[in-house]
Amino acid sequence: MRLSSICSTLFVCGLTGASLAQSKPAIDCNQSSSINRCLLSVMHTPPANARPMVRWWWFGVAADKAEILKELQQMKADDIGGVELAFVYPQIVNDPSKGIHNDPFLSPEMLENVRYAQEQARLLGIRVDVTLGSGWPYGGPATTLDEAAHRLRVMEIPLPKGVAELPKVKLAAGESIVSVSVVNGAPHEWDAASAVLIRPVTAPLPASGKDRVALFFIDSHTRQVVKRASVGAEGWVLDPFQRKAVETHLDAVGGPLVRAFGKTPPYAIFSDSLEAYGADWTPNLPQEFMTRRGYDLLPHLPELVAGGTPQADAIRHDWGKTLTELVEQNYLIPINTWAKEHHTQFRSQTYGEPAVTLSSQRLVALAEGEGPYWRQFNTLRWAASGNHLYGQNITSAETFTWLHSPVFRATPLDMKAEADLHFIVGTNQIIGHGWPYSAPQAGEPGWSLYAAAVFNDHNPWHPVMPDVAGYIQRVSALMRMGRPANQVALLLPVDDAWAGFTPGHVSVTATLAKTLSPEVITAILDAGYNFDFIDAEAIQRVGIHYPILVVPATHRMSLATLQSLESYVAKGGKVISVGDEPSLSTDGKALPEITQLSQKLFEVQKQTHVSEASELGDALHHAAAPDLTLSTKQPEIGFIRRHLEKADIYFVANTSNQTVSSEVSFGSKFSHAVVIDPTSNTTAEASKEKFTLKLAPYESRIFILSNDAGIKSPAPLPSVELVDLSHDWKVDFTSLTTSKSMQSLEDWTSSSDTEHYSGEAVYRRTFDLKTKRKKSVYLSIEGGHPVDSYTAKSHPGTQAWYEGPVREAAQVVVNGHLAGALWHPPYQLDISSYLKPGVNQIELHVFNTAINAWSAQPPHDYKPLIKEYGDRFQMQDMDKVRPVSSGILGTIRLVTVP
Secondary structure, eight states: OOGGGTOSSTTOTTOOHHHHHHHOOSSOGGGOSOHHHHHHHHHHSOOGGGSOEEEEEEETTOOOHHHHHHHHHHHHHTTOOEEEEEEEOOSSOOBGGGTBOOOOTTOHHHHHHHHHHHHHHHHTTOEEEEEEEESBSSEETTOOSTTBOEEEEEEEEEEOTTOOSOOOOOOOTTOEEEEEEEEEEETTEEEEEEEEEESSTTSOOOOOSSOEEEEEEEEEEOOOBOBTOOTTOOOEEBOTTOHHHHHHHIIIIIHHHHHTTTTSOOSEEEEOOEEOTTOOBOTTHHHHHHHHHSSOSGGGHHHHHHOOSTTHHHHHHHHHHHHHHHHIIIIIHHHHHHHHHTTOEEEEOOOEESOOOGGGGGGSSEEEEEOOOTTSOOHHHHHHHHHHHHTOOOOEEEEOTTTTSSTTOOOHHHHHHHHHHHHHHTOOEEEEEEEEOOOGGGOSSOOOOSSSOOOSTTSTTGGGHHHHHHHHHHHHHHTTSSEEOOSEEEEOOHHHHHHTOBTTBOOHHHHHHHHSOHHHHHHHHHTTOOEEEEOHHHHHHHOOOSSEEEEOSOOBOOHHHHHHHHHHHHTTOEEEEESSOOOBOTTSOOOHHHHHHHHHHOOGGGTSEESSGGGHHHHHHHHSOOSEEESSOOTTEEEEEEEOSSEEEEEEEEOSSSOEEEEEEEOOSOOEEEEEETTTTEEEEEESSOEEEEEOTTOEEEEEEESOOOOOOOOOOOOEEEEEOSEEEEEEETTSSOEEEEEEOOOGGGSTTTTTOOSEEEEEEEEEESSOOSSOEEEEEEOOEEOOHHHHOOSSSOOOOEEOSEESEEEEEETTEEEEEEOSTTOEEEOGGGOOSEEEEEEEEEEOOTHHHHHTSOOOOOHHHHHHHOOOOOOSOGGGOOOOOOEEOSEEEEEEOO
16 A cells, blocks of 8 residues: 555644644645636745744843834834743843932833833834743742752761661752662662662661661752843742642642733744753652552662662663653643633644653644754754644744854844754754843943843844844745655654663653754755654554654664654555664563564564664665755755645755755656755746756755756856956045955954955946946956865854855945846846946945954953842853954856856
């Protein structure tokens, strides 16, 4: 039976009516008589809800209405579609004489500003979300020590031979003894298999002639406090396993924040990535473990801590699974329910610590990801996969978190380079990190978060922000059409991850990041396929609706999951295992039925098993034709496909700092291709069967595959020079009183009077065209070069490892008309419609970053701030604050097609 008989369209089976309704795009091009015309209309007039959003940091909280309104109006002008209100640490000490005041978190003054901000945002058509707390993770002054995050602490006390009773131990505030076991050996060198549970703890010890250790297992606390908290929001991180702790937070913090929105609740409430570090216990865990797993955990705590017995991994597995169930039941579900009751949605980064799984994302309305590392395990694909599996069409991402540090260094090209990595993984809602509120008294370049890009108008290149936002909006809109259509599902070994838990290390995502082979991921991508993660729970809940399932090295798998794989194969699905095959039940038992069914499914001669990831590509090609085939190996090219009834949409991106070129063909059943440059929004048509793909560094294309007729070859690239414009420019530095005449183009930093200049410079000159040409004429600025990312990279995050000939952006004005912007390779702009025969006037309004001016300022003195509020943040990479090359640093030509 063909796989198409399983589902008429990928991902339809297993979804509820509500899920399907939620996933439908605003525009249904399947009903259009011309699919191409409909999809192109989405590109030319994308819906407003596809605009990028920004995390809007309020510091302190020092905010006033005039600045709030000004910044919202600027966001509107920049085509920013929404804000996430985020309340973080103070930037300045209260100074009433200068109009600076930090309103305490949840004070009437702060909540009035929240009310005003959401009111004005709605009038401007801007979506408003709110972080349900200050800093992260959830917690604060309402969280008592009893409701704070707990951990299992182990105290080891040597017991000399002949000792008959336990010693007294001193406990910290809020601690209690869970149990005591006695083991043979010495501290840090004891034998878990010899453990004897002492119950009650006052009972006499059994006689022994050996050296022993008393192990006191203590219900303790992580004592983690909320990070980056605003004034008045300081306090413990809450216990994510304890419903009462969550309810306390919702009442004390969520209620006042949402009530400030009045009759128009926020679009969503937000929870950042789970970062309750070391939280691996909760007071009622022993009882919950007994109820859920059917045996007493306490006698096995020595094995939980130290391993060393055949059943230790099984105990850790059951402990990990119990923690997952508790965080789902007591954190995710209550917050999601609370959000519904308050007529909003729960947007959650459902990964991190403690132990949520891929399928935990089904319990939140809006699952969000983070991290643009597309060729390895990451939580961005984790979130996109969860949404694809459970029928949520929109995947948002916290984007640009660590973009080109230090602050004020990131550029529009950096933004595009990272946004494209998000798109090829499955993101279609960008939430930029971020937009710092900056009080007027802060001066230039204003306030910023300790580590992040700055997208407000304090950055000189800000005039091209609408161009960047427009690109993001167009791609996001088209990546919402139809349904996700990745060919491969990669089964996550969650049971193995649980079995690998140890006290203090209870994160499924962190474990998988270490154990899931990046070579498997690389092999799938290099073979021409894109993929989603899947887990055993999703298989049981919604089935497998992918042509191919890849099983990486896995030891534990339930019989029910293996039987589901058997049924999937019987209906036409293809299963390929890589490395170790499942041989144990989820509780670590070597059951004959597990072994027999595993061997039946994964037979080498049927190409359903390969020993190494290097063999996976051939096995995949044997299972199904790839979605994207390149004539030459190009690992830098990434893609993703969306499927409609009448078309397939491919987004293809060059993720590297080198030009790439290859013949490309698609696995689509449709016969014709429309090729779209999503930055310029220009189109051409070509045969689907053969197309030469040539992409400049960090350039991208969209292909619409359909059966619509009207085929013509794409226009050749402009290459014939008409005029050399590399000389004789008059340059006015807008904020300076003098002008320069540049016979040859110069780096601003080469002159002492402009070395630290941040802002705009206007390049002016005239040129002569004898006649107006019939062919298109392009302004082309050439001369960029790649930067070695391996030697240059010294911090987490991304950037475009490319120094362009325009540093960092330019608006082009021809004969008084704004022709467009240059901010990414290949730095070409069609200016044909603005030219005239004879003398033409051209202006290049060039913008750099704020870091040049910032580098001339004395280091900021944070000592008064630390003295008043403590050391709540540390500015990142301050040793890298120096002027960077600015201006136009290449050759400028007018070119046309041959």
